Amino acid sequence: MNDEVGGNQRRARFQALCQSLRPDLLRFAFWLSRDRALAEDVVQESMLRAWKARDSLLDETAAKPWLLTIIRREYARTFERKRLPTVSVDELVAKEEPMLAAAEEQNINDVRAALMKLPDEYREPLVLQVLMGYSTAEIARELELSGPAVLTRLYRARQQLRAACGEDLSLDPQE
Amino acid sequence: MMDHRQYRSAIMADPHDADPDLLAHRGSCAECRAFTEQLLRFEARLERALRVDIPTKAVVLPFARKGAQETRRWMAMAASLLLALVIAGGVWLTLPQRSLAAAVVAHMADEPYAWQLTDVPVPDAELNAVLEDSKLRLKPDAGVVSYARSCNFRGHKVPHLVVQTQSGPVTVMVLVHEAVRKSMQFDEHGYRGTIVPVPGHGSIAVLMRDASSRSGEVERIAARVDDSIVWTR
Numbered sequence: 001m002n003d004e005v006g007g008n009q010r011r012a013r014f015q016a017l018c019q020s021l022r023p024d025l026l027r028f029a030f031w032l033s034r035d036r037a038l039a040e041d042v043v044q045e046s047m048l049r050a051w052k053a054r055d056s057l058l059d060e061t062a063a064k065p066w067l068l069t070i071i072r073r074e075y076a077r078t079f080e081r082k083r084l085p086t087v088s089v090d091e092l093v094a095k096e097e098p099m100l101a102a103a104e105e106q107n108i109n110d111v112r113a114a115l116m117k118l119p120d121e122y123r124e125p126l127v128l129q130v131l132m133g134y135s136t137a138e139i140a141r142e143l144e145l146s147g148p149a150v151l152t153r154l155y156r157a158r159q160q161l162r163a164a165c166g167e168d169l170s171l172d173p174q175e
Numbered sequence: 176m177m178d179h180r181q182y183r184s185a186i187m188a189d190p191h192d193a194d195p196d197l198l199a200h201r202g203s204c205a206e207c208r209a210f211t212e213q214l215l216r217f218e219a220r221l222e223r224a225l226r227v228d229i230p231t232k233a234v235v236l237p238f239a240r241k242g243a244q245e246t247r248r249w250m251a252m253a254a255s256l257l258l259a260l261v262i263a264g265g266v267w268l269t270l271p272q273r274s275l276a277a278a279v280v281a282h283m284a285d286e287p288y289a290w291q292l293t294d295v296p297v298p299d300a301e302l303n304a305v306l307e308d309s310k311l312r313l314k315p316d317a318g319v320v321s322y323a324r325s326c327n328f329r330g331h332k333v334p335h336l337v338v339q340t341q342s343g344p345v346t347v348m349v350l351v352h353e354a355v356r357k358s359m360q361f362d363e364h365g366y367r368g369t370i371v372p373v374p375g376h377g378s379i380a381v382l383m384r385d386a387s388s389r390s391g392e393v394e395r396i397a398a399r400v401d402d403s404i405v406w407t408r
Contacts, residue, residue, distance in 0.1 A: 022229070023229040026229050027225065027226065027227055027229060030227060031225065053327065055327065056326075056327050107220060108220060108223050108224050109224075111220050111221055111223075111224035112224045112227070115224060115225070126221075127225060129189070130218070130221055130222055130225055131222075131225045131226070136188075136189065141301070144291055144293065144295065144321070144322065145295065146295045149295075151185075151188040151189070152188075154187075154188040154189065155184060155187045155188040158187050158188075158190075158214075158217075158221075159187065161217075161221065162217055165217070165220075167213070167217055168213065171183070171206065171209065171210040171213070172183065172187075172210075173179070173180045173183040173184045173187070
Protein backbone atom coordinates (compact mmCIF):
# COMPACT_ATOMS: atom_id res chain seq x y z
CA MET A 1 0.00 0.00 0.00
CA ASN A 2 2.75 2.40 1.04
CA ASP A 3 4.71 1.31 -2.02
CA GLU A 4 1.75 2.18 -4.22
CA VAL A 5 1.37 5.62 -2.63
CA GLY A 6 5.10 6.22 -2.98
CA GLY A 7 4.97 5.05 -6.60
CA ASN A 8 2.08 7.39 -7.37
CA GLN A 9 3.88 10.31 -5.75
CA ARG A 10 6.98 9.52 -7.74
CA ARG A 11 5.00 9.35 -10.97
CA ALA A 12 3.29 12.64 -10.21
CA ARG A 13 6.60 14.29 -9.41
CA PHE A 14 8.18 12.99 -12.60
CA GLN A 15 5.15 14.07 -14.61
CA ALA A 16 5.40 17.59 -13.16
CA LEU A 17 9.11 17.69 -13.93
CA CYS A 18 8.51 16.68 -17.55
CA GLN A 19 5.71 19.21 -17.84
CA SER A 20 7.89 22.06 -16.65
CA LEU A 21 10.75 21.14 -18.97
CA ARG A 22 8.62 20.22 -21.97
CA PRO A 23 8.84 23.55 -23.86
CA ASP A 24 12.63 23.57 -23.78
CA LEU A 25 12.86 19.87 -24.59
CA LEU A 26 10.54 20.28 -27.56
CA ARG A 27 12.45 23.30 -28.82
CA PHE A 28 15.69 21.38 -28.55
CA ALA A 29 14.23 18.36 -30.36
CA PHE A 30 12.73 20.63 -33.00
CA TRP A 31 16.07 22.28 -33.77
CA LEU A 32 17.73 18.87 -33.86
CA SER A 33 15.23 17.41 -36.27
CA ARG A 34 13.74 20.56 -37.87
CA ASP A 35 10.47 18.65 -37.90
CA ARG A 36 7.77 19.35 -35.33
CA ALA A 37 6.02 15.97 -35.56
CA LEU A 38 9.29 14.10 -35.26
CA ALA A 39 10.33 16.34 -32.37
CA GLU A 40 7.15 15.49 -30.47
CA ASP A 41 7.68 11.75 -31.06
CA VAL A 42 11.28 11.96 -29.92
CA VAL A 43 10.38 13.88 -26.77
CA GLN A 44 7.56 11.49 -25.91
CA GLU A 45 9.76 8.43 -26.38
CA SER A 46 12.57 10.10 -24.44
CA MET A 47 10.31 10.77 -21.48
CA LEU A 48 9.38 7.11 -21.37
CA ARG A 49 13.01 6.10 -21.48
CA ALA A 50 13.76 8.66 -18.80
CA TRP A 51 11.04 7.20 -16.58
CA LYS A 52 12.48 3.71 -17.00
CA ALA A 53 15.97 5.00 -16.21
CA ARG A 54 14.84 7.37 -13.43
CA ASP A 55 17.13 5.71 -10.89
CA SER A 56 20.14 7.03 -12.78
CA LEU A 57 19.02 10.61 -12.12
CA LEU A 58 20.66 11.17 -8.78
CA ASP A 59 20.09 14.92 -8.59
CA GLU A 60 16.81 16.40 -9.77
CA THR A 61 18.43 19.75 -10.49
CA ALA A 62 20.40 17.96 -13.22
CA ALA A 63 17.19 16.73 -14.86
CA LYS A 64 17.35 19.05 -17.84
CA PRO A 65 20.81 18.08 -19.15
CA TRP A 66 19.99 14.46 -18.35
CA LEU A 67 16.82 14.65 -20.46
CA LEU A 68 18.59 16.52 -23.25
CA THR A 69 21.15 13.72 -23.47
CA ILE A 70 18.34 11.16 -23.65
CA ILE A 71 16.69 13.19 -26.41
CA ARG A 72 19.92 13.32 -28.44
CA ARG A 73 20.29 9.56 -28.15
CA GLU A 74 16.66 8.94 -28.97
CA TYR A 75 16.94 11.15 -32.03
CA ALA A 76 20.02 9.19 -33.13
CA ARG A 77 18.09 5.95 -32.62
CA THR A 78 15.38 7.20 -34.95
CA PHE A 79 17.93 6.99 -37.75
CA GLU A 80 19.12 3.57 -36.65
CA ARG A 81 15.61 2.15 -36.55
CA LYS A 82 14.46 3.48 -39.88
CA ARG A 83 16.00 5.40 -42.66
CA LEU A 84 14.16 8.70 -42.73
CA PRO A 85 13.32 10.03 -46.18
CA THR A 86 15.70 12.64 -47.50
CA VAL A 87 13.98 16.01 -47.62
CA SER A 88 15.45 19.21 -49.00
CA VAL A 89 15.91 22.12 -46.61
CA ASP A 90 13.46 24.22 -48.62
CA GLU A 91 10.83 21.52 -48.17
CA LEU A 92 11.55 21.45 -44.44
CA VAL A 93 11.15 25.20 -44.20
CA ALA A 94 7.88 25.07 -46.12
CA LYS A 95 6.59 22.20 -44.00
CA GLU A 96 7.34 23.98 -40.73
CA GLU A 97 6.11 27.34 -41.97
CA PRO A 98 3.29 27.67 -39.39
CA MET A 99 5.75 27.18 -36.54
CA LEU A 100 8.48 29.30 -38.07
CA ALA A 101 6.17 32.07 -39.17
CA ALA A 102 4.76 32.57 -35.71
CA ALA A 103 7.14 35.44 -35.08
CA GLU A 104 5.71 38.81 -35.92
CA GLU A 105 8.92 40.30 -37.16
CA GLN A 106 10.38 39.37 -40.49
CA ASN A 107 13.93 39.63 -39.18
CA ILE A 108 13.26 36.79 -36.72
CA ASN A 109 11.89 34.64 -39.52
CA ASP A 110 15.02 35.32 -41.54
CA VAL A 111 17.16 33.94 -38.73
CA ARG A 112 14.90 30.90 -38.40
CA ALA A 113 15.14 30.15 -42.09
CA ALA A 114 18.93 30.48 -41.88
CA LEU A 115 18.99 28.17 -38.83
CA MET A 116 17.07 25.55 -40.78
CA LYS A 117 19.78 25.60 -43.42
CA LEU A 118 22.70 25.55 -41.00
CA PRO A 119 24.59 22.21 -41.00
CA ASP A 120 23.76 19.95 -38.03
CA GLU A 121 27.32 20.10 -36.72
CA TYR A 122 27.02 23.87 -36.28
CA ARG A 123 23.35 24.09 -35.31
CA GLU A 124 23.49 21.64 -32.42
CA PRO A 125 26.24 23.32 -30.34
CA LEU A 126 24.66 26.70 -31.06
CA VAL A 127 21.28 25.56 -29.75
CA LEU A 128 22.90 24.08 -26.66
CA GLN A 129 24.74 27.35 -26.00
CA VAL A 130 22.09 29.93 -26.81
CA LEU A 131 18.87 28.14 -25.93
CA MET A 132 19.99 25.75 -23.20
CA GLY A 133 22.67 27.93 -21.62
CA TYR A 134 25.42 25.32 -21.84
CA SER A 135 29.03 26.42 -21.30
CA THR A 136 31.69 25.46 -23.83
CA ALA A 137 32.91 22.70 -21.51
CA GLU A 138 29.39 21.30 -21.14
CA ILE A 139 28.86 21.31 -24.90
CA ALA A 140 32.21 19.59 -25.36
CA ARG A 141 31.20 16.89 -22.92
CA GLU A 142 27.75 16.41 -24.43
CA LEU A 143 28.99 16.28 -28.03
CA GLU A 144 32.21 14.48 -27.15
CA LEU A 145 34.36 17.15 -28.72
CA SER A 146 37.34 19.12 -27.52
CA GLY A 147 36.79 22.67 -26.25
CA PRO A 148 38.56 24.26 -29.25
CA ALA A 149 36.46 22.18 -31.67
CA VAL A 150 33.29 23.47 -29.99
CA LEU A 151 34.47 27.08 -30.20
CA THR A 152 35.29 26.66 -33.89
CA ARG A 153 31.82 25.31 -34.60
CA LEU A 154 30.15 28.11 -32.66
CA TYR A 155 32.23 30.69 -34.50
CA ARG A 156 31.35 29.21 -37.90
CA ALA A 157 27.69 28.86 -36.96
CA ARG A 158 27.42 32.59 -36.24
CA GLN A 159 29.52 33.47 -39.25
CA GLN A 160 27.21 31.51 -41.59
CA LEU A 161 24.03 32.74 -39.94
CA ARG A 162 25.06 36.38 -40.08
CA ALA A 163 26.06 36.06 -43.71
CA ALA A 164 22.74 34.38 -44.56
CA CYS A 165 20.83 37.15 -42.78
CA GLY A 166 22.60 39.92 -44.67
CA GLU A 167 24.48 41.30 -41.66
CA ASP A 168 27.36 43.69 -42.14
CA LEU A 169 30.46 41.49 -42.09
CA SER A 170 33.01 44.20 -42.75
CA LEU A 171 34.38 43.99 -39.19
CA ASP A 172 34.45 40.19 -39.10
CA PRO A 173 37.82 38.52 -38.61
CA GLN A 174 39.17 37.29 -41.94
CA GLU A 175 40.12 33.60 -42.01
CA MET B 176 48.34 41.22 -25.76
CA MET B 177 45.21 40.27 -27.64
CA ASP B 178 44.79 41.58 -31.19
CA HIS B 179 41.55 42.48 -33.03
CA ARG B 180 41.34 39.16 -34.86
CA GLN B 181 41.76 37.08 -31.70
CA TYR B 182 39.18 39.19 -29.90
CA ARG B 183 36.57 38.98 -32.67
CA SER B 184 37.08 35.25 -33.19
CA ALA B 185 36.59 34.61 -29.47
CA ILE B 186 33.56 36.85 -29.14
CA MET B 187 31.90 35.28 -32.18
CA ALA B 188 32.17 31.88 -30.51
CA ASP B 189 30.66 33.23 -27.29
CA PRO B 190 29.34 36.80 -27.33
CA HIS B 191 28.72 36.73 -23.57
CA ASP B 192 32.23 35.55 -22.68
CA ALA B 193 33.42 37.67 -19.73
CA ASP B 194 37.06 36.67 -19.91
CA PRO B 195 39.17 39.54 -18.41
CA ASP B 196 41.45 39.69 -21.47
CA LEU B 197 38.42 40.09 -23.74
CA LEU B 198 36.95 42.78 -21.53
CA ALA B 199 40.26 44.64 -21.40
CA HIS B 200 40.60 44.59 -25.20
CA ARG B 201 37.02 45.75 -25.68
CA GLY B 202 37.58 48.60 -23.26
CA SER B 203 40.54 49.85 -25.22
CA CYS B 204 39.32 49.34 -28.80
CA ALA B 205 36.37 51.31 -30.17
CA GLU B 206 36.15 49.25 -33.35
CA CYS B 207 35.92 45.96 -31.44
CA ARG B 208 33.35 47.55 -29.13
CA ALA B 209 31.24 48.44 -32.16
CA PHE B 210 31.69 44.92 -33.50
CA THR B 211 30.52 43.47 -30.16
CA GLU B 212 27.44 45.69 -30.06
CA GLN B 213 26.55 44.61 -33.59
CA LEU B 214 27.05 40.96 -32.61
CA LEU B 215 24.96 41.27 -29.44
CA ARG B 216 22.10 42.78 -31.43
CA PHE B 217 22.21 39.76 -33.71
CA GLU B 218 22.46 37.47 -30.67
CA ALA B 219 19.19 38.88 -29.32
CA ARG B 220 17.54 38.07 -32.68
CA LEU B 221 19.05 34.61 -32.58
CA GLU B 222 17.73 33.91 -29.09
CA ARG B 223 14.24 34.98 -30.11
CA ALA B 224 14.42 32.95 -33.30
CA LEU B 225 15.37 29.78 -31.42
CA ARG B 226 12.53 30.22 -28.95
CA VAL B 227 9.87 28.85 -31.30
CA ASP B 228 6.32 28.79 -29.98
CA ILE B 229 5.35 25.54 -28.35
CA PRO B 230 1.66 24.73 -28.19
CA THR B 231 0.53 24.48 -24.58
CA LYS B 232 -0.32 20.88 -23.93
CA ALA B 233 -0.29 18.72 -20.87
CA VAL B 234 2.29 15.97 -20.83
CA VAL B 235 0.51 12.65 -20.92
CA LEU B 236 2.85 9.80 -20.37
CA PRO B 237 1.59 6.25 -20.82
CA PHE B 238 2.86 5.28 -17.37
CA ALA B 239 0.55 7.91 -15.87
CA ARG B 240 -2.65 6.52 -17.35
CA LYS B 241 -3.86 4.41 -14.50
CA GLY B 242 -7.24 2.98 -13.77
CA ALA B 243 -8.95 0.01 -12.26
CA GLN B 244 -9.34 -1.70 -15.60
CA GLU B 245 -5.71 -1.29 -16.35
CA THR B 246 -4.76 -2.53 -12.90
CA ARG B 247 -6.80 -5.71 -13.45
CA ARG B 248 -5.18 -6.23 -16.82
CA TRP B 249 -1.76 -5.83 -15.26
CA MET B 250 -2.60 -8.32 -12.51
CA ALA B 251 -3.68 -10.89 -15.09
CA MET B 252 -0.52 -10.24 -17.05
CA ALA B 253 1.55 -10.47 -13.87
CA ALA B 254 0.12 -13.92 -13.11
CA SER B 255 1.01 -15.12 -16.62
CA LEU B 256 4.42 -13.54 -16.36
CA LEU B 257 5.08 -15.21 -13.02
CA LEU B 258 4.54 -18.60 -14.60
CA ALA B 259 6.75 -17.67 -17.52
CA LEU B 260 9.43 -16.40 -15.17
CA VAL B 261 9.48 -19.64 -13.20
CA ILE B 262 10.16 -21.50 -16.44
CA ALA B 263 12.56 -18.92 -17.79
CA GLY B 264 14.37 -18.73 -14.46
CA GLY B 265 15.41 -22.35 -14.83
CA VAL B 266 16.87 -21.65 -18.23
CA TRP B 267 18.49 -18.46 -16.94
CA LEU B 268 20.25 -20.29 -14.13
CA THR B 269 21.65 -22.84 -16.52
CA LEU B 270 22.99 -20.19 -18.86
CA PRO B 271 24.20 -17.35 -16.64
CA GLN B 272 27.11 -16.33 -18.82
CA ARG B 273 25.01 -16.28 -21.99
CA SER B 274 22.54 -14.00 -20.21
CA LEU B 275 25.33 -11.71 -19.13
CA ALA B 276 26.62 -11.43 -22.70
CA ALA B 277 23.13 -10.64 -23.96
CA ALA B 278 22.76 -7.92 -21.34
CA VAL B 279 26.09 -6.41 -22.33
CA VAL B 280 25.10 -6.39 -26.01
CA ALA B 281 21.69 -4.92 -25.16
CA HIS B 282 23.37 -2.14 -23.22
CA MET B 283 25.31 -1.09 -26.33
CA ALA B 284 22.11 -0.04 -28.06
CA ASP B 285 21.52 2.59 -25.38
CA GLU B 286 24.71 4.50 -26.10
CA PRO B 287 25.38 4.61 -29.85
CA TYR B 288 27.40 7.82 -29.60
CA ALA B 289 29.93 6.05 -27.43
CA TRP B 290 31.36 4.36 -30.53
CA GLN B 291 32.53 7.58 -32.12
CA LEU B 292 35.93 7.21 -33.72
CA THR B 293 37.93 10.03 -32.19
CA ASP B 294 41.33 10.85 -30.78
CA VAL B 295 39.87 13.23 -28.19
CA PRO B 296 40.43 11.72 -24.75
CA VAL B 297 37.92 12.07 -21.95
CA PRO B 298 39.21 14.63 -19.43
CA ASP B 299 41.21 12.92 -16.66
CA ALA B 300 38.90 14.15 -13.91
CA GLU B 301 35.88 12.67 -15.66
CA LEU B 302 37.62 9.35 -16.30
CA ASN B 303 38.90 9.13 -12.75
CA ALA B 304 35.44 9.85 -11.34
CA VAL B 305 34.04 6.93 -13.33
CA LEU B 306 36.85 4.57 -12.34
CA GLU B 307 36.96 5.54 -8.69
CA ASP B 308 33.42 4.29 -8.19
CA SER B 309 34.66 0.80 -8.98
CA LYS B 310 37.95 1.20 -7.13
CA LEU B 311 40.29 1.00 -10.05
CA ARG B 312 42.48 3.11 -12.27
CA LEU B 313 44.10 2.65 -15.65
CA LYS B 314 47.80 2.59 -16.37
CA PRO B 315 48.95 5.48 -18.60
CA ASP B 316 49.62 3.09 -21.49
CA ALA B 317 46.00 1.92 -21.64
CA GLY B 318 45.37 3.99 -24.77
CA VAL B 319 43.05 6.88 -25.54
CA VAL B 320 39.84 6.54 -23.56
CA SER B 321 37.32 8.51 -25.62
CA TYR B 322 34.22 7.72 -23.61
CA ALA B 323 33.68 7.08 -19.92
CA ARG B 324 30.39 6.82 -18.11
CA SER B 325 29.08 5.16 -15.00
CA CYS B 326 26.20 3.09 -16.30
CA ASN B 327 23.43 1.24 -14.58
CA PHE B 328 23.94 -2.39 -15.43
CA ARG B 329 21.94 -5.17 -13.81
CA GLY B 330 21.39 -3.11 -10.68
CA HIS B 331 24.93 -1.80 -10.29
CA LYS B 332 26.90 1.21 -11.43
CA VAL B 333 29.68 0.00 -13.71
CA PRO B 334 32.35 1.81 -15.73
CA HIS B 335 31.53 1.84 -19.45
CA LEU B 336 34.61 2.92 -21.38
CA VAL B 337 35.52 3.18 -25.03
CA VAL B 338 39.21 2.78 -25.77
CA GLN B 339 40.56 3.75 -29.16
CA THR B 340 42.82 0.99 -30.49
CA GLN B 341 44.51 0.31 -33.81
CA SER B 342 41.58 -1.96 -34.57
CA GLY B 343 39.08 0.84 -33.91
CA PRO B 344 36.99 1.76 -30.89
CA VAL B 345 36.60 -0.99 -28.31
CA THR B 346 34.06 -0.96 -25.51
CA VAL B 347 35.12 -2.10 -22.08
CA MET B 348 32.70 -2.70 -19.24
CA VAL B 349 34.18 -3.48 -15.86
CA LEU B 350 31.70 -5.80 -14.19
CA VAL B 351 32.88 -5.95 -10.62
CA HIS B 352 29.60 -7.53 -9.52
CA GLU B 353 29.51 -10.21 -12.21
CA ALA B 354 31.75 -13.15 -11.43
CA VAL B 355 32.15 -15.68 -14.24
CA ARG B 356 33.73 -19.09 -14.03
CA LYS B 357 35.66 -18.94 -17.30
CA SER B 358 36.15 -16.79 -20.37
CA MET B 359 33.43 -16.78 -22.95
CA GLN B 360 33.17 -15.39 -26.45
CA PHE B 361 30.07 -14.06 -28.14
CA ASP B 362 29.13 -12.74 -31.54
CA GLU B 363 25.69 -11.13 -31.46
CA HIS B 364 23.90 -8.33 -33.29
CA GLY B 365 27.06 -7.15 -35.00
CA TYR B 366 29.17 -7.15 -31.84
CA ARG B 367 32.05 -9.51 -31.26
CA GLY B 368 33.14 -9.73 -27.67
CA THR B 369 34.48 -11.62 -24.76
CA ILE B 370 33.84 -11.70 -21.04
CA VAL B 371 36.86 -12.68 -19.00
CA PRO B 372 36.97 -13.49 -15.30
CA VAL B 373 39.05 -11.27 -13.03
CA PRO B 374 39.61 -13.24 -9.81
CA GLY B 375 38.36 -11.24 -6.86
CA HIS B 376 37.03 -8.43 -9.05
CA GLY B 377 34.21 -9.93 -11.07
CA SER B 378 34.77 -9.81 -14.81
CA ILE B 379 35.52 -7.56 -17.76
CA ALA B 380 33.48 -7.41 -20.95
CA VAL B 381 35.26 -6.25 -24.10
CA LEU B 382 33.39 -5.68 -27.36
CA MET B 383 34.16 -4.60 -30.88
CA ARG B 384 31.50 -3.46 -33.24
CA ASP B 385 33.08 -4.89 -36.33
CA ALA B 386 32.04 -8.54 -36.22
CA SER B 387 34.41 -9.18 -39.14
CA SER B 388 37.46 -8.36 -37.03
CA ARG B 389 40.29 -10.85 -37.07
CA SER B 390 39.86 -13.99 -35.06
CA GLY B 391 41.34 -13.63 -31.59
CA GLU B 392 41.56 -9.83 -31.86
CA VAL B 393 39.03 -9.18 -29.10
CA GLU B 394 40.71 -11.67 -26.81
CA ARG B 395 44.09 -10.01 -27.36
CA ILE B 396 42.62 -6.61 -26.59
CA ALA B 397 40.85 -7.98 -23.51
CA ALA B 398 44.15 -9.32 -22.20
CA ARG B 399 45.77 -5.91 -22.75
CA VAL B 400 42.89 -4.16 -20.98
CA ASP B 401 43.14 -6.57 -18.08
CA ASP B 402 46.86 -5.77 -17.79
CA SER B 403 46.14 -2.02 -17.85
CA ILE B 404 43.82 -2.09 -14.86
CA VAL B 405 45.18 -1.35 -11.42
CA TRP B 406 42.78 -2.30 -8.65
CA THR B 407 42.86 0.05 -5.72
CA ARG B 408 41.19 -2.22 -3.20
